[in-house]
Amino acid sequence: MSWIVEPRDPRTQSEGVVAGYAHTARRWPSQPLVARPHGAGELSGPAQLERRLPPSPADLAGRGANRALGQLIHLRARVVDEDGAPVPGALVEIWHCNSAGRYLHPNDSSDSPPDPNFRGNARLVAGDSGLVELRTIKPAAYAVPDTDGWWRPPHIHFSVWGRVWLSRLVTQMFFPGDPLNESDAILNAVRDPEARARCIARFVPTVPGPENALVYEYQLVVRGRKAAPRMP
Amino acid sequence: MTRLTPTAEMTLGPFFPREFAQGANELFSGKDSIQITGRVTELDGKPLDNVVIEIWQADAQGRYDNPQFFGWGRAATDANGVYTFRTLKPGSVEGRSPHINFLVLYSGLMRQLQTTMFFERVADPVLDLVKNRERLVAKREGTVYRFDLRLRGDGETPFFDD
Numbered sequence: 001m002s003w004i005v006e007p008r009d010p011r012t013q014s015e016g017v018v019a020g021y022a023h024t025a026r027r028w029p030s031q032p033l034v035a036r037p038h039g040a041g042e043l044s045g046p047a048q049l050e051r052r053l054p055p056s057p058a059d060l061a062g063r064g065a066n067r068a069l070g071q072l073i074h075l076r077a078r079v080v081d082e083d084g085a086p087v088p089g090a091l092v093e094i095w096h097c098n099s100a101g102r103y104l105h106p107n108d109s110s111d112s113p114p115d116p117n118f119r120g121n122a123r124l125v126a127g128d129s130g131l132v133e134l135r136t137i138k139p140a141a142y143a144v145p146d147t148d149g150w151w152r153p154p155h156i157h158f159s160v161w162g163r164v165w166l167s168r169l170v171t172q173m174f175f176p177g178d179p180l181n182e183s184d185a186i187l188n189a190v191r192d193p194e195a196r197a198r199c200i201a202r203f204v205p206t207v208p209g210p211e212n213a214l215v216y217e218y219q220l221v222v223r224g225r226k227a228a229p230r231m232p
Numbered sequence: 233m234t235r236l237t238p239t240a241e242m243t244l245g246p247f248f249p250r251e252f253a254q255g256a257n258e259l260f261s262g263k264d265s266i267q268i269t270g271r272v273t274e275l276d277g278k279p280l281d282n283v284v285i286e287i288w289q290a291d292a293q294g295r296y297d298n299p300q301f302f303g304w305g306r307a308a309t310d311a312n313g314v315y316t317f318r319t320l321k322p323g324s325v326e327g328r329s330p331h332i333n334f335l336v337l338y339s340g341l342m343r344q345l346q347t348t349m350f351f352e353r354v355a356d357p358v359l360d361l362v363k364n365r366e367r368l369v370a371k372r373e374g375t376v377y378r379f380d381l382r383l384r385g386d387g388e389t390p391f392f393d394d
Contacts, residue, residue, distance in 0.1 A: 005394065008237070008238055009237070012237050012238070012240060013238075013240050013241060013343060014240055014241055014242055014243075014342035014343055015342060016342055016343065018342060021340070023339060023340025024340050024341075024342060025275075026274045026275040026276075026278075026340065026383075026384060027274050027275070027280075027338065027340040027341055027383045027384055028340070028341065028342065028383070028384060029345070029383060029384055029388055029389075029391050030384050030385070030388060031363075031388055031390065031391075032393075033391050033392055033393030034361055034362055034363075034390055034391070034392050034393060035361075035392070035393050036358045036361055036392050036393075036394070037357070037358070038394070039325070039326055039328060039358075040290075040296055040325050040326055041288060041289070041290065041296065041325065041328075041331070041333050042333065042394065044288075044296040044297065045288065045304075046288065046302065046303070046304035047297075049304065051302060052256050052302060052304060052305070052306075053252075053256060053306075080236065081236075082235060082236050082237075082238060083234055083235070083236075084234035084236050093249075093252055095247070095248070095249050095252075097247075103247040104249070105246075105247040105248075105249065105250070106250070107246055107247060107281075107282065108246075108247055120249060121249040121251070121252065123252070157244070157245060157248075159244070159248075159252075159337075165288045165333060165335075166346075166394050168286070168335060168344060169238070169239055169241060170241055170242065170243075170244050170337055170344060171239050171240060171241055171242045172242045172243075172245075186242055186243060186342070187242075189242075189342055190240040195237060195240055196240070198237070198239065198240075199239070199240055199242075219239075220239050221236045221237065221238050221239045222238065222239070223238045225235075
């Protein structure tokens with residue numbers, strides 16, 4: 001199978017330098033990015049990446065006496081390509097902070113308490129329908145240090161591989177209805193309102209959800225689609 | 233016909249799990265292995281900690297689909313901004329000079345940055361498109377290739393728009 005990756009509408013993507021997010025002006029290149037033709041290296045990619053990056057359990061919340069604090073949620077994320085075709089076998093990495101706004105990471109200097117029962121991250125392999133499912137707790141909002149009152153809304157980080165090298169996607173998922181979504185510098189770096197809305201999960205009002213968790217669905221669209229067959 | 237818009241990329245943030253970044257930077261360790269190392273810096277030259285770098289390369293014969301050689305790796309920089317890979321030198325592919333694709337993910341990078349490391353300053357259809365092309369050519373010291381990445385400012389690394 002051969003794939004093509006076409007240019008994106010920049011309005012549907014984050015800007016490089018973002019007002020209110022000081023690091024971006026120190027790290028995003030000042031020179032224009034160089035357009036290049038795509039060859040074998042860009043349009044191929046690692047198959048069965050789990051050979052190098054082993055998967056982990058699909059549960060960050062734990063059970064019984066070892067259950068993490070916070071609202072249980074059940075996340076269903078589907079990986080599809082630009083044709084809308086599922087990407088079976090896609091590797092998906094997920095991480096987020098605990099229900100007090102603290103990450104399981106040595107660089108998090110927040111004074112929010114750690115939660116010894118919260119596992120912090122998972123690496124999953126998508127099934128035949130491109131779906132990964134994760135049992136976890138809803139992350140909290142937290143204040144970003146050294147800023148003028150910037151609070152991150154609750155969000156979940158995703159790192160995803162698609163069909164080819166250029167399909168790589170790192171993004172964040174937000175929760176519907178959170179007032180902090182309106183002012184978050186990262187979410188609002190996407191100018192197109194529809195593209196921004198697609199970064200917000202859909203709440204699924206099931207009665208009851210799996211193990212009484214609130215269910216959220218999310219779609220991750222990775223770059224690339226099937227190349228048209230060559231004319232004979 | 234369905235045509236979906238790719239999801240917007242967003243920054244990796246400062247808290248990418250350490251355990252995700254570890255254990256994937258050795259692609260090859262046999263005889264003829266090479267080391268690729270470099271320092272990642274921001275504006276004013278400050279080194280950056282926990283930058284995630286991923287690479288994708290062909291095998292020594294220029295094949296991307298060799299079941300015996302898995303050409304993908306990931307490393308993270310340490311507190312001095314230094315990353316390291318151990319791998320083999322790729323062959324040439326489709327008229328391209330030997331090269332390794334690099335992808336950079338980090339807090340403050342709203343989208344992934346794509347660049348390419350070359351082993352020698354030779355004619356190449358992609359390298360020839362770049363101003364300051366010597367910045368994409370690794371500096372060789374024996375079996376060690378040094379490839380620094382300057383995200384912004386003096387000596388800025390050229391990055392690609394894909």
